Amino acid sequence: MSGVALSDLLAFQRETEALSQVMGRLGWDQETMMPRGAAAQRGDEMAALEGVLHARRTDPRIADWLASAKATTEAETAQLRLISRSYDRARKVPGKLAAEIARVTSVAQGQWAEARKAEDLAGFLPVLGQVVSLRREEGAALAEGGDAYDALLDGYEPGLKGDEIAALFDAMRPRIVALRAHVMAAAPAPELTGHFPKDRQLALAHEIAQAFGYDLSRGRIDEAVHPFSSGSFNDVRITTRVDESDPLGCLYSTIHEVGHAGYEQNIDQIHGLTVLGQGVSMGVHESQSRIYENQLARSPAFCHWLYGRMVDLFGPLSVTGPEDFARAVNRVASGYIRTEADEVHYNLHIMLRFDLERALMRGDLDLGDLEAAWNDRFLSDFGVAVDRPSHGMLQDVHWPVGLFGYFPTYSLGNVYAGCLHAALRADFPGLDEDLSKGDPSRALGWLKERVQTHGGLRPPRQTIEHATGGPVTEGPLLDYLETKFGVLYGL
Structure with a gap:
């Protein structure tokens, strides 16, 4: 029976x-x-x-x-x-x-x-x-x-509590704030400027998506106001957005979403249309999109290859040479938009949203006071006043579609990605040689074997610990950020 x-x-x-x-x-x-x-x-x-x-x-x-x-x-x-x-x-x-x-x-x-x-x-x-x-x-x-907020958070990261996220953010914040202060006091990085036609941006986005393993026979790339990935198993679609003055937004949004899509496409086919046939949590999902986008595609080594392709497609750039291009790709600035934020500022965006939405769900913050609370916190953390709603609390789609409890999983994904990246580099100390040729295949194969193919087989934290052979901590992420930006900014 x-x-x-x-x-x-x-x-x-x-x-x-x-x-x-x-x-x-x-x-x-x-x-x-x-x-x-x-x-x-x-x-x-x-x-x-x-x-x-x-x-x-x-x-x-x-x-x-x-x-x-x-x-x-x-x-x-x-x-x-x-x-x-x-x-x-x-x-x-x-x-x-x-x-x-x-x-x-x-x-x-x-x-x-x-x-x-x-x-x-x-x-x-x-x-x-x-x-x-x-x-x-x-x-x-x-x-x-x-706790009602904990119950909502549990829907995106099973077993996690708001107090645990708060403690994690308290541990991360001092080193992030200190790094930000050092970087902002240094000479600014160059900025990529110019006109970059839409058709060429999308052509390069498709090329890079496939280099990062995206199977277009089981997916497609479209445009949307807010880039996202949708679907699982053999129909996994992504979107990007195009600004003809900012090709990096299109390219790195695409790579980010390919990280999500790659996770779904690489789950063992035997798990298709089962509860195991999808990413185990949003934090683990985000670990894949962030490691694709940041540790791999924003690495100086990969930027060396990307610089050559950009010159091929768009002609001479406003930055000269792959080193300055890598600094432009990783440029640190107090921008308004979370999805365009550099790695130093990104987690500050998430901490802001976590604190506000948790207070809102608990009834400690009234909806009518949300904009003022957002703007005050943004000015305090970023040193810039919000100038319009689309640069403030209207920028993200998450609250409009009711995804309360989702935001903290972005930073949790960064922490997971930090752990995965440290283990990956230990196994492949010569990875930069591959990346400098535009070839992330060894890294992708490692991620597929260690994380992606298993889908929902193990709980989130166990998924990362099984992949890395060690505990989940914020240390590897913070070490990576301090080392990378210390070199890029001569700290």
Whole structure:
């Protein structure tokens, strides 16, 4: 009977996973190709499909199957663990609430894009208030008397608590602030300027995406306001954005999203359309996108190769030689935009968002005070006053679509990437020779074998510890940052 229960459960779950992929495709379409006038209808469509998915995720037969099923392999054990976790979380949230969250966040996403374009924060606050209220209600339902923010965070990084993130950030902040002060006091790095035609940027983005292992037979690259990756298994799509005065934004956004997509595409095919067939957490996911983008593609060695390709495509650059180009790629400046932030400033962006959203979800910060709190904190941390909403709290899509608890996983991903990079370099001390030829294949193979192919087989922290053979700490990331920027800025 236990074998039949397991077989029935996994067959049922496979259909749920397939429907989830359809839901994801609707979201991808909304951000890339959907006509603007379809926003309200898409909200209804997302709500209807979420209702179907919620009913499946809370189907009482799941409890019966879980009670009877017996795993005989590591993969089956992991599947039962993850299905049980999903069932426990889903049944705490009323179906009507789940559907309403899907509807409102779908509508809010479109309104956010329009508000961002028009710099109309006041006009956007009412729908954002609805999103906040719904997510607070969901967090309270999930927490069952515990911390609602922790319950939301657990959805993105299983097992992690807000206090742990706060302690991690407290440990990281002094060395980051000190490094920032040293770098900002040094002579500034050169800046890449000029005109870089869109078609050539996209051609180079496609070339680099494939060099970093992105399989375009199972994916595609489109444009979006906010770059993202969507899908898993054999349909994994990414987006980028193009500014003809800033080719680095397009190229490095593409590489970042290829890191996410590579993780999904490289999961063992046997796990496709199962709970193991996707990244195990957003922190581990971010570790892949950040190590692709930063430790590999922003390394001086890879910049040496990229400089040559840029000259081939765009002619003489405003910076002369690969060394100055590497300094331009890694230029440190107090910019407004998180996704364009250098490695020194990036985690300060995340710390700001974590503190604000945690206070907002706990009711310690009113929505009407959020902009002022954001602007005050930004001025304190970055030394620059926010000049308009699109440079402040309207810049990210995460809060409009209700992803409260997501932001801290970006910095956690940086910490994971630091650990992975240290282990990778220990195994391949001559890696820079490969990167200087535009060839990251050895590094990618190592990441595939150590992390990506396993999908959700192990919990997040265990995934990184298994890959590196050591504990997860912030030390390797901070050591890497201090060494890299110390050399680039002559500190």
